[in-house]
Amino acid sequence: MKNVNEALMVGRNTEGKLVRRPLSPHLQVYKPQMSSMTSIAHRATGCALGAGTLILTYWLVAAATGDHAFAVAQAIISSWLGLLVLFGFTAALFYHFCNGIRHLAWDAGKGFELPEMHRNGNIVLVATAVLTILFWILGFIVWLV
Amino acid sequence: MMNDSSTPTVHIMRSQLGRARGLGSAKTGVHHWWAQRVTAIALLPLSLYFVLSVIRLEGHTREQMALFMGRPWNTVLYLCLIAALFYHLALGLQVVIEDYVHKDSTRLASLLAVKGLIFFCALACAVSVLKLAF
Numbered sequence: 513m514k515n516v517n518e519a520l521m522v523g524r525n526t527e528g529k530l531v532r533r534p535l536s537p538h539l540q541v542y543k544p545q546m547s548s549m550t551s552i553a554h555r556a557t558g559c560a561l562g563a564g565t566l567i568l569t570y571w572l573v574a575a576a577t578g579d580h581a582f583a584v585a586q587a588i589i590s591s592w593l594g595l596l597v598l599f600g601f602t603a604a605l606f607y608h609f610c611n612g613i614r615h616l617a618w619d620a621g622k623g624f625e626l627p628e629m630h631r632n633g634n635i636v637l638v639a640t641a642v643l644t645i646l647f648w649i650l651g652f653i654v655w656l657v
Numbered sequence: 658m659m660n661d662s663s664t665p666t667v668h669i670m671r672s673q674l675g676r677a678r679g680l681g682s683a684k685t686g687v688h689h690w691w692a693q694r695v696t697a698i699a700l701l702p703l704s705l706y707f708v709l710s711v712i713r714l715e716g717h718t719r720e721q722m723a724l725f726m727g728r729p730w731n732t733v734l735y736l737c738l739i740a741a742l743f744y745h746l747a748l749g750l751q752v753v754i755e756d757y758v759h760k761d762s763t764r765l766a767s768l769l770a771v772k773g774l775i776f777f778c779a780l781a782c783a784v785s786v787l788k789l790a791f
Contacts, residue, residue, distance in 0.1 A: 566778065654716070
């Protein structure tokens with residue numbers, strides 16, 4: 513091999529012979545677990561929220577542009593498709609929010625033990641559902657009055 | 658000499674240390690990690706504020722929204738939110754791109770494109786908030 517990046521994946525075994533270092537297998541090989549799934553979902557929701565910031569930008573720019581632009585933006589956002597996207601956006605936001613707290617706790621060295629990790633993973637999932645439903649109930653009440 | 662496929666041969670006359678050198682800095686790498694955590698902590702209260710502000714602004718006219726953004730605390734909180742949010746997003750997407758895009762030229766191009774778009778959106782959001790406020 514002549515590629516430096518490739519050469520970095522070469523090590524020596526105990527007999528001093530050059531060997532290719534093992535690479536971890538692809539995702540589909542593993543059984544879905546709390547640890548891997550919540551981690552993947554954290555990244556996925558992060559990317560989804562990144563796409564969601566385009567909606568935030570559009571909303572703010574439309575509001576700053578003028579009455580007509582804002583009316584169009586409000587009509588798009590309050591359409592069925594708009595509300596569906598917004599629902600996904602809030603669910604992603606609350607998941608990333610809750611699991612982000614979990615990550616910050618891990619950074620502080622807390623909650624790493626497997627039983628604890630499974631427990632706080634479940635808490636994140638329940639909290640995401642509760643916060644998302646709460647948001648839409650609150651939004652519905654404000655819409656009614 | 659036998660050369661079976663399981664024992665790779667390296668045709669590079671450089672030591673392991675020499676190969677590793679220049680591929681990454683050990684000096685400023687922690688800044689990315691730290692900035693991601695700091696913006697994450699800032700976003701905890703800010704995103705809750707944002708979510709509540711969206712519920713509050715629901716069904717409002719443009720004038721009412723401008724009035725809301727014009728209150729100093731709201732202007733400042735929205736600007737803080739925009740700064741922390743887009744910075745956090747830039748740091749996060751950078752890692753995703755670095756993980757999945759392996760070709761050097763494509764990786765550099767996607768990093769520049771994504772970061773440029775994020776900077777553009779952040780500026781558009783901040784200017785819009787300020788225009789509504791003043």
